[in-house]
Ligand SMILES: [Zn+2]
């Protein structure tokens with residue numbers, strides 16, 4: 001360690017003494033502030049959802065369902081027809097991943113979109129494979145103005161495929177937080193419309209990008225608008241997924 005300090009190492013040492021920045025996820029002092037606002041330990045603690053996963057929504061399946069079916073479905077997805085054909089997330093919406101998404105979204109730590117997007121790219125590689133483009137879930141213009149940015153757009157820029165703003169929100173919806181599943185679906189239904197950029201996507205496979213999938217209501221509403229416009233397959237890649245009862 002000694003005698004071979006590079007510039008960033010010296011800068012890290014200086015910054016951690018002068019500014020004493022804390023990790024945006026765990027609040028511990030950052031040892032390497034130049035490497036971003038979240039510590040290595042927090043990044044390492046983000047575990048993928050344990051397979052087998054439902055290929056439709058990305059939820060873990062009970063292990064006894066680990067049958068040899070290549071595209072396994074959870075009971076809920078087999079019961080309800082879905083417009084999102086395949087879904088995936090980096091991991092469950094808890095712990096460090098939840099804290100990192102909060103920091104990005106509510107504290108405006110936009111630099112976190114790059115490493116988060118890179119993780120989405122890695123853990124969602126098979127979903128991105130063969131897709132024509134990434135489509136960020138839009139915010140209503142009033143909310144976008146209030147926040148100053150759309151975290152889904154920031155994430156989409158880093159998943160490695162072309163980003164097409166093919167959707168817009170035509171109706172401001174009350175916040176989904178705290179609403180039960182059925183109401184969430186009613187709340188966002190018809191909240192989205194396609195933009196002119198969607199025209200060349202007829203027959204294509206696309207990947208919706210968002211930060212968190214809770215009940216999937218928002219993604220379903222987006223998929224509805226896209227399929228009406230002739231998109232053949234809609235996949236969804238989110239940073240996190242709310243997983244019920246593990
Ligand atoms: Zn940390």
Ligand SMILES: [Zn+2]
Nearest residue numbers: 054057074077
């Ligand atoms: Zn499912």
